[in-house]
Amino acid sequence: xxxxxxxxxxxxxxxxxxxxxxxxxxxxxxxxxxxxxxxxxxxxxxxxxxxxxxxxxxxxxxxxxxxxxxxxxxxxxxxxxxxxxxxxxxxxxxxxxxxxxxxxxxxxxxxxxxxxxxxxxxxxxxxxxxxxxxxxxxxxxxxxxxxxxxxxxxxxxxxxxxxxxxxxxxx
Numbered sequence: 001x002x003x004x005x006x007x008x009x010x011x012x013x014x015x016x017x018x019x020x021x022x023x024x025x026x027x028x029x030x031x032x033x034x035x036x037x038x039x040x041x042x043x044x045x046x047x048x049x050x051x052x053x054x055x056x057x058x059x060x061x062x063x064x065x066x067x068x069x070x071x072x073x074x075x076x077x078x079x080x081x082x083x084x085x086x087x088x089x090x091x092x093x094x095x096x097x098x099x100x101x102x103x104x105x106x107x108x109x110x111x112x113x114x115x116x117x118x119x120x121x122x123x124x125x126x127x128x129x130x131x132x133x134x135x136x137x138x139x140x141x142x143x144x145x146x147x148x149x150x151x152x153x154x155x156x157x158x159x160x161x162x163x164x165x166x167x168x169x170x171x
Contacts, residue, residue, distance in 0.1 A: 002034050002129045002130060002131050003128075003129070003130045003152065003153050003154055004107070004127075004128070004129055004151070004152060004153040005127075005128045005130060005149065005151075005152045005153075005154065005162075006115055006125055006126070006127050006128070006149070006150045006151040006152065007125065007126045007128070007142075007147040007148065007149060007150070007166070008119055008123060008124070008125045008147060008148045008150045009123060009124045009125065009126070009145070009146065009147045009148075010123055010146075011122075011123065011124065012040050012042075012122065012123065012124045013124070014124060014145055014146070014147065015038045015039070015040070015124035015125055015126040016038055016050075016124070017145050018126050018142060018145045018147065019036055019038055019126055021141045021142065021144070021145065022036065022128070022138070022141075022142075023036075025137070025138055025141060030133065030134045030137045030138055031130060031132075031133040031134070031138050032130070032131040032132045032133065033128060033129065033130060033131070034129040034130070034131050035107050035127075035128075035129040036126065036127065036128050036129070037049055037050065037051055037107055037112055037126075037127040038050040038124060038125075038126055038127075039112055039113075039115075039116035039119070039124060039125045039126075039127065040124045041116060041117075041119050041120065041121050041122070041123055041124070042121065042122070043121050043122045044121065045121045047113060047116045047117060049109070049112060049113070049116070107127050107129050112127050115127070115150070115151060119150075125150065126147070135161075139161075139162065139165040139166075140165075142165070142166060143165045143166060143168055145166075146166055146167075147166045148163070148166065148167075149162055149163050149166070
């Protein structure tokens with residue numbers, strides 16, 4: 001089961017820093033993130049979301065490749081595989097981009113916006129859906145960034161431990 005964790009940071013850039021550390025740890029197989037979103041509340045109070053997974057680009061790329069393949073096969077029937085590949089690729093990329101735009105993957109955008117509306121202007125938050133992690137190594141890295149746990153699906157003991165590690169960095 002994935003764990004849902006929301007960390008808030010007193011500065012706008014800190015959530016991006018924490019996500020960069022987590023992405024590096026993910027490449028080292030120390031954490032497995034299902035989804036991660038950075039929410040920034042600018043000084044005027046407007047909320048901006050940065051998704052870690054670009055579903056529009058991912059959908060366009062995968063559907064474009066499969067469309068090009070099918071277009072080539074259909075083009076062979078009409079003795080023009082290059083035109084079929086080009087038309088199939090374009091149609092596949094377009095439909096994949098549209099599908100990626102309509103899909104809500106991982107953490108619900110409505111929940112992110114609801115929580116992000118409650119953070120102070122000029123601050124940021126990091127929303128995580130963690131499949132699995134090696135807590136000692138991940139916490140050691142995140143302790144350098146600091147932050148405050150504002151919501152999680154963790155047990156009270158786990159949440160307290162994370163908060164202690166993050167607070168130690170702030171002092």
